[in-house]
Amino acid sequence: MHIGYGNSYHYNIDGTSLPRVQENKDLGVTKSHDLKTITHCNAAAAKGYHELWSRRRAFKCFDKEMFRILYPTYVRPHLEYCIQAASPCLIKDTNSLDRVQPVGTELVKDISKLLTMSA
Numbered sequence: 001m002h003i004g005y006g007n008s009y010h011y012n013i014d015g016t017s018l019p020r021v022q023e024n025k026d027l028g029v030t031k032s033h034d035l036k037t038i039t040h041c042n043a044a045a046a047k048g049y050h051e052l053w054s055r056r057r058a059f060k061c062f063d064k065e066m067f068r069i070l071y072p073t074y075v076r077p078h079l080e081y082c083i084q085a086a087s088p089c090l091i092k093d094t095n096s097l098d099r100v101q102p103v104g105t106e107l108v109k110d111i112s113k114l115l116t117m118s119a
Contacts, residue, residue: 021033023039027082027085028081028082029082029085029086030043030086031086036090037086037087037088037089037090037093038090038092038093040082040086041086041088041093041094041096041097042096044078044079044081044097045079045096045097045099045100047078048075048076048078048079048097048100049100049103051074051075051078052071052074052075052100052103052104052107055070055074055075056107062107062108063108063109064108067104067105067107067108071101071104075100075104079097079100
């Protein structure tokens with residue numbers, strides 16, 4: 001992976017040329033060649049949605065108390081993983097992570113009524 005647009009060096013190990021890649025994943029953080037975090041934020045949001053829907057399917061009674069236990073335990077760690085290393089700088093990256101919680105609150109009938117009444 002070449003960082004920056006003007007870097008045209010070709011790297012070799014024992015005479016074998018290393019391939020160029022656009023993204024690299026290290027310790028769960030996806031970094032692109034231009035150091036944007038959109039791929040990491042979208043992957044974290046997708047994992048958050050997946051955990052949210054799998055917990056919703058697993059529990060028949062998904063009420064307010066269950067949401068208060070399950071959301072911080074299973075969903076938030078995916079959204080906050082390595083946020084210090086790959087902090088979302090763009091608004092669209094932040095919005096992709098912030099959209100997960102309103103979807104989760106819409107699944108709970110008691111909370112979704114409160115949100116629609118206050119809006």
